[in-house]
Amino acid sequence: MKVVLFCGGRGLRMRDFSNRIPKPLAPIGERPVLWHVMKYYATYGHRDFVLCLGYGGQQIKDYFVNYKEWDSNDFTLTHSSKSVVLHDRDLDDWNITFVDTGMNSLLGERLRRVRHHLGDERFLCNYSDSLTDCPIDEIVAHHEKVGATATILTARPTRSLHVVDVCPDGSVSHIGPMTDHDIWINGGYMVLEPEIFDVIEPEEELVNEPFHRLIERKALSAYRYEGNWLGVDTFKDRQDMEDLWTEGKAWWARWRTPQSHDTPRDQRGDLATDFGIA
Numbered sequence: 001m002k003v004v005l006f007c008g009g010r011g012l013r014m015r016d017f018s019n020r021i022p023k024p025l026a027p028i029g030e031r032p033v034l035w036h037v038m039k040y041y042a043t044y045g046h047r048d049f050v051l052c053l054g055y056g057g058q059q060i061k062d063y064f065v066n067y068k069e070w071d072s073n074d075f076t077l078t079h080s081s082k083s084v085v086l087h088d089r090d091l092d093d094w095n096i097t098f099v100d101t102g103m104n105s106l107l108g109e110r111l112r113r114v115r116h117h118l119g120d121e122r123f124l125c126n127y128s129d130s131l132t133d134c135p136i137d138e139i140v141a142h143h144e145k146v147g148a149t150a151t152i153l154t155a156r157p158t159r160s161l162h163v164v165d166v167c168p169d170g171s172v173s174h175i176g177p178m179t180d181h182d183i184w185i186n187g188g189y190m191v192l193e194p195e196i197f198d199v200i201e202p203e204e205e206l207v208n209e210p211f212h213r214l215i216e217r218k219a220l221s222a223y224r225y226e227g228n229w230l231g232v233d234t235f236k237d238r239q240d241m242e243d244l245w246t247e248g249k250a251w252w253a254r255w256r257t258p259q260s261h262d263t264p265r266d267q268r269g270d271l272a273t274d275f276g277i278a
Contacts, residue, residue: 008054024054029245052110110202127188133250148221153187155229
């Protein structure tokens with residue numbers, strides 16, 4: 001399946017990087033977060049990418065056009081012939097389509113502007129700013145089982161915020177970490193049928209209007225995943241991912257640890273057939 005990646009936002013919550021480079025190029029180890037997301041999909045055999053560009057689009061183009069394989073692969077340098085022999089390759093079998101979808105376009109509009117690259121087949125979609133170890137095959141299987149137009153990965157929130165239960169008189173009945181509550185958030189990993197374009201109007205956001213139209217039609221499904229997920233929104237998020245990568249604990253990097261495809265059953269998603277965002 002083709003993979004649509006939204007890469008046009010400004011990433012204002014990560015200004016340490018976004019003032020210099022677009023958010024998708026924020027580094028985790030020797031490669032940007034966008035590469036980590038793409039590598040995740042490629043690990044499952046999905047290597048045909050459509051990048052929806054906007055802010056910093058030229059830098060993203062330049063990064064891949066001038067891609068340096070030796071940054072993340074072992075190689076042998078022969079000085080006599082000045083040749084480099086790579087021991088592994090990253091993206092020699094990837095197809096990447098770069099599309100300028102507007103500097104300030106909303107996600108629904110960005111998706112509309114790449115429709116002609118997608119044909120009439122099911123495709124995958126991602127915000128390009130979160131990482132997970134959820135097998136994409138399980139999300140697709142759930143999507144097929146329930147017959148939805150769109151399926152999204154839902155995950156537990158990772159922010160250290162507190163949820164407050166307030167009584168009608170203003171008194172507090174409970175306060176506790178968000179992670180202790182039955183709250184699910186949009187994890188940004190989506191499986192979409194071409195019928196999604198029937199509910200997207202020009203210049204719309206993807207979630208605010210189109211997804212609500214799908215809810216009315218009972219055509220939006222949520223795949224609940226209890227395993228690892230983290231949105232890379234802030235400098236701290238990126239630093240946390242950087243530390244995990246450096247320490248060899250990058251749970252999302254299934255290409256590093258093939259055995260991790262055997263996700264424990266108690267960490268897998270909920271295959272319930274109810275529709276709607278939980």
